[in-house]
Amino acid sequence: MSQENFMRAAGGFPDPFRLLIRESVQSTNDEVRSLAEMGAAEGLVLLAEKQTAGRGRRGAVWFSPAGESLAFSILLRPPEPKSLWPRLALATGLALAEAFESIQIHNVKVKWPNDVLIRGKKVAGVLVENGKGFRHHRHRDQRHDLGFSR
Template sequence: MQSSVKQKLLEAFSEANGEFVSGQALAEIVGCSRTAIWKHIEALRSEGFELEAVRKKGYRIIHKPDKVTENELLIGLQTEWLGKEIVFKETTDSTQKEAHRLAQEPFKEGTVVIAEEQTAGRGRMAREWHSPKYTGIWMSVMLKPALPPYKAPQFTLITAVAVVEAIREVTGLEPEIKWPNDILLNGKKITGILTELQADADQIHSIIIGIGLNVNQKEFPEELAEIATSLAIEKGEPVSRSQLVQEILKNIETYYHVYMKDGFTDIKKRWEKYAVSIGKQIIARTVTATIKGKALGITEEGVLKLLDDEGTIHDIYSADIEINKTAE
């Protein structure tokens, strides 16, 4: 469907405020035949709109899907520059891959790639990320900070703070951060953050922050139900994805400015306030070792300080962590 036809139809239904609009009236508004209108209605249905058709009355809209297309996101977006360029895909392999392809050529800082569905979404360490259609936020934010690569982990922490505060603002729920890149609700995962970079050895070219956020899933496949949840499940009602995206982008922009101007101190404080693991006994599994001990905190570089039983402090750059319940 041409987007102009779609926009005209949606405006007509919006003005009708839930009442019926006759096929003849729609045909006149759009400027096509009644048969063509019927085809456009079918196309809208395939996009997730629920439309009732009654003989002699016409059509009315019962349910509008919570879409995350350019138009839905740009209206009401309160940022200066972040997300002003949106690359929307109905379906894509992965918004990260799409963003990496875009980053091969010059791009506008703050470009956001967002999709209704990912067929090959992935998390850290190339792990699969379940990202079904219309239920979550699958997006990648493209930045170009003039910084060396060793600063990159801080962007995972900036984004975690931005997402936690957006969820609190929009839903009232109180998520917790699990180092380095997960956000939990009631102990189950709702968000994964994947910060990737293209860089010279000493200078970042582009930093691509992938955010996968479970919003309106009503249930999860059996193998995930124990470890994953959605905002809708925890809150007991659907949550507006476009509002959440707008809030997340506003927060990332704000904290990015704070970080570039004043450094990491304020963000670190917020991060530690929301973090579930700090001060607890944890088990950290790195690529090469498993270390048990107390999580002391994070450094300015986003490195986890872990105190083991023998009094040695380990710098953990990357690991899967687990709260060590037997040690508490």
């Protein structure tokens, strides 16, 4: 999908979400953290065509070659207490599973705590990170990272 097509699709994003596309980043989460530290507003969706140093839970490597995957992070500032934020990874996985089922992709499972599988093959991983040191009112920023591969 071209950048133009992504931008056209993002035109329907509800407020406050907006799309920023980068050709290549080391990590979408790290890039969103940097943008948040510079004052980026909640709802920033950063999409990278290629991610050279993506990661999953516990530092697991997540490869995102150009044209082979979809890697993006979303800057959120949820009102819920930080103690509940880890639940967002599972909730996101469940939402993805429902979305796949809604377009007739079946045999979708969520593997605790953050993977989405189709016919037993991992197709998505969710990484939720707290942005330490961010200067936001209620809570620190949170980056919600999603990686899809085919």
